[in-house]
Amino acid sequence: MIVINKDIPAVLLNDVSVNLELSFNTIATFYQQRDQLYIGKPHRLRFSALVYITQGEGYHFIDYKRYQLKPGTLLTLGKHQVHHFSEHCSVEGYVISFSNEFLHSGGDDPYQEVMATAVEEVNCITETADNLGGLFDQIDQEYHREGSSYKDEIIRNLMRALMLKEIVPNYQALCNNTSLCQKNINYHALKKHIETVFSQRPSVGDLAKTMGKSIKQLDKIAKDYSGRSVKELIDDRILLEAKRLLAFSQYSILDISLQLGFKEATNMTKFFRRHTSLTPKDFRDLCRTNVAKRVG
Template identity: 30%
Template sequence: MPQGKHLYNQDIPYQQLPVTGEFSIFSLGSFSNDLARFPHRHDSFQILWFEKGKGKHVVDFVNYELEDNVVYLLRPGQVHQLLDDGKDGHAIVFTEDFYFSNNNDRGSIFDFTSLYDDSQVYAPINISEATVAKLEALTILMYGEVGKEGSCGKNILKHYLNALMLILERERELHLNLPERPARHFDARVLQLRKLIESNFRQEHQVKFYAEQFALTSKRLNEIVKEATGKTLSELVHDRLVLEAKRQLAYSHRSIKEICYELGFEDPAYFSRFFRNHSGFSPQDFRDEMFK
């Protein structure tokens, strides 16, 4: 349930972090900001490793009790708030451009976007005792490399980050009892598509628009998306619309009609049916549930 709702604005704010450039790492215990206690977003990818934690962390409508050695992965635009009574650990902040800075990377390093996939059920990752030492070693190496000039330092950081995320992916699969997923074919066009959806999902709901941006038929683009993600393009767009609708219903004072129009729906009744079909709630029922 959202906390601090009396301070909600029409728009969910973006929080500025004590970082510069495309990659940064800093101590969670050293960072304090009043906005952190209220719903907010960030414009970069984040890895939040709580070595010690007490309190609550709310991520997209769900309350999580902070525990020791838990990792939260947050993608740009994801809404969260940190209601902590004390914390110690590390925050790693990076951009997609940092990770995929050249075409050679796309064939040789981990496609981290699957780890941050909004369309999957969100859950933090509990870190086993054996893995803690590996993460500690990698974070120490990152702190030592940050700020060094030249392309070598950037590439070294990128590979440290890559190793850390591969370890997190393994922990995620081991400890969340996830069903075995078939291997997905990596296609750089899917990364571009995710960016395109993020920029256009409010105005463009149809597969045809996205296919035209790649000079492909709708059928061919759907085949590429299905192979890489296990979902159709329509499902990706609809997932993003529903997620944003939930965020606005839970974390803003916009009326349902305003949210409907802001998300590109012309008919509030159709928007309500769409939302119910994809969430199991009417927009008003979902909002009421969040504000209980």
């Protein structure tokens, strides 16, 4: 009996590195070391990654969006995101795969949450600072340096500089309020909790009770920071996962509905149509048509 894996293939950090916290490669080396079947097909990351382009042009796919690559492009891939490279390497540059914990400086780190969130939200920066390539060169040198007792700490600080110099400011530009974007620990805690429980389709009251806040307090945190209510943030996360599973998994629409906490497929269809003006089937067909065009 042949068992077909219907889920989106997942890649762990120890699949790409013997170091469980960070891996650094040139794009050319990355292609040589990885099976192109998995590089060129959608797969879900269980870690974060940065891809910096130094030469060449091409495309990269993050979730169901296509981004054009050119020298100076920086891609940021968050944990749980689905992406894939082109099947044939047409660009040069660097790939850094890392755990979010690697960036943590210890103690009460005021930037830990905002750095992790920024990687997930930004995804593509087309116009980067002219000296950003120099930071990647420094990380490359330190990563391959032998016999250094301070190697991890030096790389950690270079990575934090890269985050705070380029990625976090781009994320701040997406927020309503720059100071909130950096300092609102409650909002990052809310987002983290939604990530844990969204598939259960919790009520705002459930989240508020778990976090020790009133519904009014929680909604104020969400709206001050993102301009969206807690209910909208929950729906956004459910919708994103529905799109990922429809686009990249082999699960039936009924299976996806049950995974995301809907009692019946018709309930998810109503939810999906309300947010996208498409049925789940229409969205899946559209994604597969676009994939066929890219392959053809």
